[in-house]
Ligand SMILES: NC(=O)C1=CN([C@@H]2O[C@H](COP(=O)(O)OP(=O)(O)OC[C@H]3O[C@@H](n4cnc5c(N)ncnc54)[C@H](OP(=O)(O)O)[C@@H]3O)[C@@H](O)[C@H]2O)C=CC1
C-alpha cells in the first residue's frame with residue numbers, strides 16, 4: 545500500500561503540481577536560465593525541476609516562431625521570449641541570462657552550444673552531446689577555455705571522476721539518481737563477485753516516435769543509437785566501470801523512408817577484464833525506436849533495463865532511465881536468496897541532498913547549479929566521459945556500416 549501511495553505522490557510532484565519554493569536565498573539572486581527552443585522535453589527536464597530549486601529562475605525561451613515562444617513562455621510562467629530568425633541569438637545576447645539549456649535536435653547541439661559559450665553562458669546540454677566525438681571535444685575545450693560549465697544531460701547516472709581510479713571502491717562516488725547508484729554500489733561491494741557481462745536495453749513501442757520527429761531526421765542527428773542507444777552505451781560503460789576495448793558486432797534496422805537512419809541497433813562490445821588476468825567483460829546494448837506490437841496488435845510497454853552478470857550472481861534494474869516513476873532492482877546470488885530493492889532516495893542519515901519525488905532531472909539541476917556556483921556537486925558527468933560516449937557511438941555506427 546505504501547508503495548502505491550508513494551507512486552501517486554511522485555507522479556503528482558513530477559507532472560501534476562511540481563512543488564515550488566521561494567527564490568530567495570543567502571546565495572544572491574537566482575541563476576537565470578534561458579531555453580533554446582520550445583522543446584517537448586524542456587518542462588520535465590528543466591522547468592518543473594526548477595520550481596523546487598531556490599536558486600534557479602527559468603527566465604527566457606527562444607523559438608523559431610515568436611508566437612510559439614510567447615505561448616510557451618506564458619504557459620510556463622517564463623518572463624521573456626525571443627523569436628524569429630534571430631531568436632536564439634537574441635536570447636544568447638541577453639546579458640540577464642547566466643546559463644542556457646540546449647534541448648535542440650542533436651545535429652544543432654554543437655552550433656548552439658558553441659554560440660552560447662562564446663556569449664559567456666554556462667550550458668546544460670541535452671544528450672547525446674554532439675553529432676560526433678570531435679564536436680564534443682571542441683565544445684568542452686571552449687567551455688574550459690572560457691571557464692564556463694558545460695554538462696551533458698545524462699540525468700540518470702553518476703559518474704566517477706577518473707576512469708583510472710575505477711574498480712577500487714566506491715569512495716569517489718558522486719550521485720545523480722540513487723537507483724542506478726545503488727546498482728553500482730551492489731556491483732562495487734563485491735557481494736556478487738567480479739563482473740562477467742553487462743547488458744542494457746532501451747526501446748520504445750511502435751507509435752511512440754511520430755513521423756517527422758527529429759529522431760528520424762538524419763541531418764538533425766537522428767537515429768536509434770543516437771537517441772535511445774546513447775543511454776544504453778552510457779549505462780554499460782558506467783556499470784562496467786570503463787570504456788570498451790572493441791565493438792565485436794553491430795547490426796541495425798533501417799528506416800524505410802531514409803535508410804541512413806537506424807530505427808534499432810544492437811551491438812556487442814568487449815570491456816577490460818574485471819579481475820587481473822581475467823577474461824574481457826562482455827557487453828551488449830539494444831535500442832529500438834519502433835518495438836513491434838505483441839501479436840501484431842497489442843502495444844507493448846517500453847523496454848528499459850540493465851543487467852550485470854557476475855561470477856557469483858546477477859543484478860538487474862528495471863527502468864534505469866526514469867527510476868523516479870517506478871523501478872525495481874533484483875539481486876540474484878548464485879547461492880542464496882533472491883531479493884528486490886528500490887532506491888527512491890539516499891538512505892536517511894547520509895548527507896546527500898534529494899527527496900523521494902526528485903526526478904533524475906532535479907538531481908541533475910542541483911549538480912549543475914552547484915557547479916556554476918562554485919560548490920562541489922553531488923555528481924558530475926566529466927567531459928572525458930561525454931567525449932568517450934560519442935566516440936563509441938561512432939565506432940558502433942562504423943561497425944554497422946562494415947557488417
Ligand atoms: N534528457 C531526456 O530525458 C531527453 C532528452 N531529449 C533530447 O532533447 C533534445 C530535444 O528533444 P525533444 O524535446 O524530444 O525534441 P523536440 O522536437 O520537441 O524539440 C526540439 C526543438 O528544437 C528546435 N529546432 C530547431 N531547429 C529545428 C529543426 N530544424 N527541426 C526541428 N526542430 C528544430 C525546435 O524549436 P522551436 O521551438 O524553435 O521550433 C524544437 O522545439 C534532443 O537532443 C533529445 O535527444 C529528448 C527527450 C528526453
Ligand SMILES: O=C1OC[C@@H](O)[C@H](O)[C@H]1O
Pocket residue numbers: 771772
Ligand atoms: O532522452 C530520451 O529519453 C526518453 C525518450 O523518450 C527519448 O526518446 C530520448 O530522447
